[in-house]
Amino acid sequence: MSSDVRFTDFKSDKQPTWCPGCGDFGTMNGMMKALAETGNDPDNTFVVAGIGCSGKIGTYMHSYALHGVHGRALPVGTGVKMARPDLEVMVAGGDGDGYSIGAGHFVHAVRRNVDMSYVVMDNRIYGLTKGQASPTSRSDFETSTTPEGPKQPPVNPLALALASGASFIAQSFSSDALRHQEIIQEAIEHDGFGFVNVFSPCVTFNDVDTYDYFRDNLVDLQEEDHDPNDYEAAKKVILDSEKEYQGVMYQNEDSVPYHEQHGVTEDMSEIPDGAPDDAMDLVREFY
Amino acid sequence: MAEDLNWAIGGEAGDGIDSTGKIFAQALSRAGRHVFTSKDFASRIRGGYTAYKIRTSVDRVQSVVDRLDILVALTQRTIDENLDELHEGSAIIYDGERSWEAEIPDEMTAVDVPLKSLAEDAGGAIMRNVVALGAACKITGFDVEYLDEALEKRFGGKGSKIVENNKEAARLGQEYVEEHYDLEHLGYNVDVTDNDYVLLNGNEAIGMGAIAAGCRFYAGYPITPATSIMEYLTGRIEDYGGHVVQAEDELSAINMALGAARSGARSMTATSGAGIDLMTETFGLVATSETPLVITDVQRSGPSTGMPTKQEQGDLNMALYGGHGEVPRFMITPTSIDECFWKTIEAFNLAEKYQTPVFLVSDLAMSVTEQTFEPETFDMDAVEIDRGKLVDEDEVDEWLDSQGRFRAHAVTEDGVSPRAIPGTTDGAHMSTGLEHDELGRRTEEEDERVQQVDKRYRKVETAQNDEDWDYREFGDEDADNLVISWGSNEGALVEALEYLEEDGIDVRVISVPYIFPRPDLTEEIEAADDTIVVECNATGQFADVIEHDVLTRVKRINKYTGVRFKADELAAQITERLSEEVPA
Ligand SMILES: Cc1ncc(C[n+]2csc(CCOP(=O)(O)OP(=O)(O)O)c2C)c(N)n1
Ligand code: SF4
Numbered sequence: 079m080s081s082d083v084r085f086t087d088f089k090s091d092k093q094p095t096w097c098p099g100c101g102d103f104g105t106m107n108g109m110m111k112a113l114a115e116t117g118n119d120p121d122n123t124f125v126v127a128g129i130g131c132s133g134k135i136g137t138y139m140h141s142y143a144l145h146g147v148h149g150r151a152l153p154v155g156t157g158v159k160m161a162r163p164d165l166e167v168m169v170a171g172g173d174g175d176g177y178s179i180g181a182g183h184f185v186h187a188v189r190r191n192v193d194m195s196y197v198v199m200d201n202r203i204y205g206l207t208k209g210q211a212s213p214t215s216r217s218d219f220e221t222s223t224t225p226e227g228p229k230q231p232p233v234n235p236l237a238l239a240l241a242s243g244a245s246f247i248a249q250s251f252s253s254d255a256l257r258h259q260e261i262i263q264e265a266i267e268h269d270g271f272g273f274v275n276v277f278s279p280c281v282t283f284n285d286v287d288t289y290d291y292f293r294d295n296l297v298d299l300q301e302e303d304h305d306p307n308d309y310e311a312a313k314k315v316i317l318d319s320e321k322e323y324q325g326v327m328y329q330n331e332d333s334v335p336y337h338e339q340h341g342v343t344e345d346m347s348e349i350p351d352g353a354p355d356d357a358m359d360l361v362r363e364f365y
Numbered sequence: 366m367a368e369d370l371n372w373a374i375g376g377e378a379g380d381g382i383d384s385t386g387k388i389f390a391q392a393l394s395r396a397g398r399h400v401f402t403s404k405d406f407a408s409r410i411r412g413g414y415t416a417y418k419i420r421t422s423v424d425r426v427q428s429v430v431d432r433l434d435i436l437v438a439l440t441q442r443t444i445d446e447n448l449d450e451l452h453e454g455s456a457i458i459y460d461g462e463r464s465w466e467a468e469i470p471d472e473m474t475a476v477d478v479p480l481k482s483l484a485e486d487a488g489g490a491i492m493r494n495v496v497a498l499g500a501a502c503k504i505t506g507f508d509v510e511y512l513d514e515a516l517e518k519r520f521g522g523k524g525s526k527i528v529e530n531n532k533e534a535a536r537l538g539q540e541y542v543e544e545h546y547d548l549e550h551l552g553y554n555v556d557v558t559d560n561d562y563v564l565l566n567g568n569e570a571i572g573m574g575a576i577a578a579g580c581r582f583y584a585g586y587p588i589t590p591a592t593s594i595m596e597y598l599t600g601r602i603e604d605y606g607g608h609v610v611q612a613e614d615e616l617s618a619i620n621m622a623l624g625a626a627r628s629g630a631r632s633m634t635a636t637s638g639a640g641i642d643l644m645t646e647t648f649g650l651v652a653t654s655e656t657p658l659v660i661t662d663v664q665r666s667g668p669s670t671g672m673p674t675k676q677e678q679g680d681l682n683m684a685l686y687g688g689h690g691e692v693p694r695f696m697i698t699p700t701s702i703d704e705c706f707w708k709t710i711e712a713f714n715l716a717e718k719y720q721t722p723v724f725l726v727s728d729l730a731m732s733v734t735e736q737t738f739e740p741e742t743f744d745m746d747a748v749e750i751d752r753g754k755l756v757d758e759d760e761v762d763e764w765l766d767s768q769g770r771f772r773a774h775a776v777t778e779d780g781v782s783p784r785a786i787p788g789t790t791d792g793a794h795m796s797t798g799l800e801h802d803e804l805g806r807r808t809e810e811e812d813e814r815v816q817q818v819d820k821r822y823r824k825v826e827t828a829q830n831d832e833d834w835d836y837r838e839f840g841d842e843d844a845d846n847l848v849i850s851w852g853s854n855e856g857a858l859v860e861a862l863e864y865l866e867e868d869g870i871d872v873r874v875i876s877v878p879y880i881f882p883r884p885d886l887t888e889e890i891e892a893a894d895d896t897i898v899v900e901c902n903a904t905g906q907f908a909d910v911i912e913h914d915v916l917t918r919v920k921r922i923n924k925y926t927g928v929r930f931k932a933d934e935l936a937a938q939i940t941e942r943l944s945e946e947v948p949a
Contacts, residue, residue: 136795137795146623146650146798150617153617153621158627165628165787182614341603346582346630346631347628347786349579350579352749353579353746354745357576357577360573360577365564
C-alpha cells in the first residue's frame with residue numbers, strides 16, 4: 079500500500095455510460111475517495127459488482143474486479159475475502175440485484191459478517207431493464223409492470239440487515255458527497271460486514287425518489303445525537319416509517335469478523351509444487 | 366474367478382447398518398482381503414429398508430454380483446428384498462427372540478442368534494449388530510481377532526471400556542454359534558494375506574485428491590450424494606490452510622468458489638442434480654471470466670428430485686452442454702475410486718492451465734462404494750501441480766498495453782492469457798461475464814467479440830492437442846466385439862469379461878475418463894464388428910456422443926433402475942446384445 083495513492087488511481091479510462099445526472103456517479107466517487115482515504119490501492123483492492131446500471135461500477139473503477147451475474151455479487155466477494163484476507167473487498171450493486179434476486183445472499187452475507195463493505199445503489203427502480211418496480215419501490219409507484227403500483231410494501235433493507243444480525247448498518251445519499259464518503263469510509267474501516275444503502279437517484283425512470291425529495295426529506299443522524307452503538311436506538315430509526323435517515327444507524331463495536339472467528343487468515347493463493355509433505359497421512363487414515 | 370464371499374447386513378435406516386457394515390469391511394481389509402462394498406438405502410433417515418453389502422476376496426474385487434452368502438437380517442424385509450440373491454448355501458443370521466418370525470426358505474441355513482440378549486450380556490443392547498458380526502466370523506471361519514482391530518479403530522475414541530464391551534459382544538456371538546450350530550459344512554474360504562489395504566469410497570478419494578492438489582477453498586450446499594465430499598474436507602482442509610463454507614444455496618456456492626479462484630486459490634464446489642441446475646447460470650461466467658474452477662457433479666437419479674439415493678449417469682448432457690450461450694469447458698469422468706483421486710488432481714491442473722471450468726463428473730455408485738487399494742495407489746510423491754500462466758510482478762510488464770493496462774484477456778496463439786492474481790503490482794484488471802476486450806472491458810465490437818470467442822475455444826483446441834486424452838482398456842485388444850463405457854461401470858465390465866471368457870466370447874472394453882475433450886474412437890469402432898455402449902441412463906447420452914463422432918450406429922445397454930450394473934448381469938446383457946442386429 080503506497081501512501082501517495084489518489085482517488086483518481088481508482089478510476090478507469092472507460093467513460094461511464096450512465097445517464098447524465100445519474101446518482102451512481104456520486105456513489106462511485108465517494109467509493110473511490112473512501113478507498114484511497116483508507117489507504118488502499120488498486121492492486122490490493124477487489125471490487126465485485128452486480129448486474130444493473132449500478133453494477134457497471136466495476137467497469138468504471140480501476141482495481142482487481144469481477145462483474146458477475148445478477149444477484150450473486152455477495153457470494154463472489156465472500157469467496158474473494160476468504161481466500162485472501164489481505165485484500166480490501168468491496169461489493170456493489172443495485173436494489174434489485176441485492177434485495178430481490180440476491181435477497182437470500184444478502185441475509186447470509188450479513189450473518190456471516192465477512193470483513194468487506196457492501197454498497198447498494200438504491201434508486202427504487204430497475205434502471206437497466208428500463209423502469210420496472212424494484213423491491214424498494216413505493217407501493218403506489220406506477221411502472222411499466224405495475225401500472226397501479228406494486229400494491230405491496232417495499233422491503234426495508236436496513237431492517238432486513240438488522241434482523242439478520244448485522245454488525246454495521248448505514249445509509250447515505252450519493253449527492254451529499256462528503257457525508258456519503260465518510261459513511262463509506264466507516265463501512266470500510268468496520269471490522270466485519272459494512273452495509274451501506276445509498277440513495278442514488280435514477281433521473282430517467284424514477285420521478286418520485288428524486289434528488290429534491292432526498293434533499294428535502296433526509297434527516298442526518300449526526301444532527302440527531304444518535305448513538306450507533308445503541309441497538310434500541312438503531313432499531314427505532316431503522317423501523318421509523320415516517321422519516322428517512324442518513325448516517326450510521328448501527329455498529330456493533332464488538333463485531334468479530336468471519337475470518338477471525340473461523341481462523342481463516344491464510345493467503346490461500348500460495349500452494350506447494352506438489353502434494354503437501356504430510357499428505358500420505360491422508361491415505362493412512364483409511365487403513 | 367475369485368473365490369469371493371458376499372456378506373450383507375440389512376434392516377431399517379437408523380439400525381446402525383452402515384457403521385456395522387463398515388466395521389466388518391475394515392476388519393476384512395486389515396486382514397489383507399480385498400473388499401468392495403455397496404449400499405442400498407432409501408431417502409429417509411429413520412425407517413425404510415437399508416443394507417450394506419460386502420464382497421470380499423483375496424483377489425481384487427471391483428463390482429457387485431447377484432449373490433449373497435451370509436446375510437444378517439434385522440427385519441423380514443431384508444430377507445425378502447434379497448431373496449433373488451440368496452442361494453441354497455446361504456446362511457441367514459437373525460434374532461429369533463425379536464417380535465418378527467423370520468420366514469427363511471428351507472434350503473437356506475437359518476442361524477438364530479439372540480442378538481439383543483447377548484449384547485445386553487456384553488454391556489448393552491446397542492451392540493447387537495456386533496454380536497451378529499461375531500456370529501458371522503464363526504460361520505465363515507474368519508478370525509475374530511481382525512474384528513477386534515476394527516472395533517478398536519471404530520470405538521477407540523470412546524474409551525477402552527466401550528472397546529472391550531464390543532469385543533466381548535463379538536465373542537459372545539461367535540461362541541453362541543459354535544455351541545448351537547455345526548456349520549463347518551458351509552465351508553467359506555476367508556483366507557487372509559499380509560497386505561494392509563486402505564478402504565475408501567469415491568467421494569473420499571475426490572476430497573483427498575483435492576487436498577493433494579492444493580485445493581484451499583470449498584463451498585457447497587448439502588445434497589446427496591455429493592455432501593460427503595464437503596464432510597471429508599471439513600476438518601481436514603484447515604490443516605492445509607484452507608476453508609470450507611456451507612453456503613446458503615448452490616448459486617452462492619459456485620459464486621463463492623469463483624471468487625476464491627479469482628483471487629488465486631485452488632477452489633472447488635460439488636453438488637448433484639438440482640444443484641447443478643442452479644449453478645448453470647454461472648458456468649458461462651466462469652468460462653468468460655476465464656477463472657479456473659473445478660465443478661464436481663456426483664450424479665444421482667433424476668430428473669427433478671428423482672430418486673436421490675439411487676444411481677444414474679444422467680447428467681452427461683448437462684455437464685457437456687448446460688448453460689446459455691456457448692461455454693468452453695472440460696468434462697472429466699473418473700472411472701473408478703482410485704481414478705476419483707487422480708482425476709481430481711488432473712482437474713485442478715487443467716482448470717489452471719486453461720483457465721476454464723472443469724466438470725468432474727462422478728456418480729452415486731462410486732460415491733458410496735468403498736473399495737480396498739494398496740496405499741501406494743495414492744502415491745502423493747507422484748502428484749504434480751501445474752498452475753499454468755500465473756504471472757508475477759516481473760512478468761506482468763510483458764502483458765501491459767501501451768498505456769500500462771494489464772491485458773488479462775490477451776488474445777494469444779494458444780488461447781490462454783496471462784493470469785495475475787490480486788496483489789500483483791500493475792496487474793489490476795476487471796473481468797466480466799459481459800463480452801469484453803483484451804482488457805476485460807465490455808465490448809460489442811464484432812471483431813473483438815469474434816476474437817474472444819475464438820480465443821476461448823482455441824484453448825480447448827490447444828488442450829485437445831497438447832494433453833493426453835487417453836482411455837483405459839481391458840480384455841482382448843483384438844476382439845471383434847467392443848464395449849465402451851464411462852464412469853463407474855468399469856469395474857463391473859472388467860469382471861464381466863471373466864464371465865464372457867468362460868462362455869468363449871472375446872470382448873475389448875474401452876472405459877473413457879474424458880468426455881470433453883475425449884479420445885477419438887473412430888478406429889477402434891471401425892475395427893470392431895460390434896460396438897456396445899454401456900451406461901446408467903435411459904437415453905444413451907454417451908452413445909449419442911459417440912455416434913455423433915463416428916457417424917455410425919452403435920448398440921446400447923442402458924440401465925436406469927436406480928441400481929448400478931452387476932458383473933454377471935452385464936455379461937448376460939452383452940451376450941444377448943451381440944446377437945442382435947445393429948439398428949439402422
Ligand atoms: C438472471 C437474470 N435475470 C434478469 C436479468 C435482467 N436484469 C438486468 S439488470 C436488472 C435489474 C437491475 O435493477 P437494480 O439492481 O435495481 O439496478 P439498477 O439498474 O437500477 O441500477 C435485471 C432484472 C439478468 N441480467 N439476469
Ligand atoms: S437509467 Fe437510471 S439508474 Fe440507469 S444510468 Fe440512467 S439514471 Fe442511472
